[in-house]
Amino acid sequence: MPMPGQIGPREREILTAIVETYISTGEPVGSRTLSRQNKDGLSPATIRNVMADLVDGGFLDQPHTSAGRVPTAQAYRYYVDQISGKAEVSPADQTLIAGTLKGTVDVQEFLQRTSHVLSLVSSGVGVAIANTGQRNALDHVYFSRQGEKKVLAVVVTSSGVVHDRMMRLDEDLNQTDLDTAANYINENFRGWTIATVKAEIVRRVESERSEYGRLMKSLEELYRSGALGADDSARNVFVEGVSNLVVKEEDREHLRDLLRTLEEKERVAELLAAYLDTPQEAVRVVIGLEKAVPEMRNFVLIGAPAHVDGEVRGSLAVIGPTRMDYQHTITAVSYIAQLFDKLLNENA
């Protein structure tokens, strides 16, 4: 309904006031309350008129005829767009964040601390993930024989992520074989993405079987046992602060589903991928989260991807209730995302 004056300064001011009041109190906002806190002493009646318009425009809801108004998803969307880019990260947050992340070079540790600090500053759930496997470039590998048919594979990627994996082989290989294989891979494939390396190994094993018998046999064996980039996704997803979800209201059933979902690292990774796998640098605020995860109705995702050479290599986000301090959280996420980007590019 395109009503005239809907986005006028008066409406914006009132809508903003309603959203902010609702965020801080959690109670439906009435015209009287609003009139009292509003500097330009408008009377409750006037405000009621505006509020009626906003209801028509889809910005407000009424739980029942005689309760105050509650912001809709559309209102939050509008609110967030209004305030975005308005503030700097507070000195207190800056100190906290810098202090927590200082000295971390290891990406996994950075992710863990990031998820922690995100949950602290936002009072929501902090999530940090690194994209693994497919698009990561290989730096080098080690193989180390740990016993009969048992091999430890350590894969280091160019972004500094270390994957280690203990494997059991179908056939035994001695340390010399392993070193030869590792050298071969390191010399031939450094800088390739893991996925390409895997494909190329398969190709070469096929085509050169007769020539390099022993080496190729080792490679095949190692490949088959999953030495390269097995599914480590769960290890690179860090979720902290779920206890922040326990607030009053919200029924138990719902809360349990939510916690269960957050325990499934793969689903969290998917969620972030769905919204943050973009070439843009900006912080994204996703408000209708129930489209992706039904149990997350009334939740919001505030996140940002981190890039290396324009490719998404990781992402971090806060998942919290719609009633959250957007300003504060957005600036914090943005700040940490910059640090993350810097760390990745430094290591690259």
Place this chain on the structure above:
Amino acid sequence: MPMPGQIGPREREILTAIVETYISTGEPVGSRTLSRQNKDGLSPATIRNVMADLVDGGFLDQPHTSAGRVPTAQAYRYYVDQISGKAEVSPADQTLIAGTLKGTVDVQEFLQRTSHVLSLVSSGVGVAIANTGQRNALDHVYFSRQGEKKVLAVVVTSSGVVHDRMMRLDEDLNQTDLDTAANYINENFRGWTIATVKAEIVRRVESERSEYGRLMKSLEELYRSGALGADDSARNVFVEGVSNLVVKEEDREHLRDLLRTLEEKERVAELLAAYLDTPQEAVRVVIGLEKAVPEMRNFVLIGAPAHVDGEVRGSLAVIGPTRMDYQHTITAVSYIAQLFDKLLNENA
């Protein structure tokens, strides 16, 4: 109060019935209910007499004068002692557990899957930890130069646990220096505990400074940057199934504290250490958990340590409400503990 007949067969039967009924319903148990389900058709009045005795003995509580009876911690203790060792792990559980853990050789992966499967079979929180650092024996280390003043250290212990750690040095070392240092450590200290290795390095650096200048300098540098056994404890604590704690009853405040505690991996590790650092093999059932962690009143720990050569190297446990299926959980924990022991000793 040493009343005669308190532990007679009649009392035991009734107490057991009360505990089991309470576990399954969660409601205070009344004499009438009990009389109806009890095969030896005792009348409610008789049962009331026995119940009065059990209250005197400290086994039962009454929320208020006219509610049924509720088991005390002492009753659970008695109940658990009665049933312990009575059952085998069910075929269904055995299949589930074996299926989940099959093929894991890597200890971290084993721990993660263990905590997961524990939470599944018990409907509680599954916890699995490996003791790291101090008492772990060194198998070997790698150092790998990742850039200026940046080194990746990989420490493999005799139990198969891999610690990797990216570090920033104060002074740059080239790869040759690093290899020399790694070789030195591997040749001299294989089989020593990490703590001893660290102490010995400090000692040798002090006493032999003049002789091996370059090598010792590298070692000192690596030692100072924390290349060996930095505090990785959080990475070796796996907690899953917290969503199972969200059941009705229990106020939010309490629930939040509980979740928060379980998110602090160090505290979880301490809790397990406090109760499971024993040379015994048996499964332990700890009922008064609020002594160690106040917010865990009404919770129970069912856990077992895993040993290598009589030393505790890890532990696993279920943390759940007092109202849980003890029989089931105890047998499952015991079964998995055996697998864990086997894995550790195989790797040793």
Place this chain on the structure above:
DNA sequence: CCTTGGCACTCTCCAGCTGGAAGTGCCATC
């Protein structure tokens, strides 16, 4: 035309009351 005060109306929330259900303790009896 926008703003404002007034007023009747709606809906929720809470306190207080009530009847019924569940359970107990005790006593007399078998």
Place this chain on the structure above:
DNA sequence: GATGGCACTTCCAGCTGGAGAGTGCCAAGG
């Protein structure tokens, strides 16, 4: 020692009425 009976206690669900908050609409004023 076990049982049936009975009076007593306590909790709980459901109902009720009044207070409070907020609305919609209308008529009057700038």
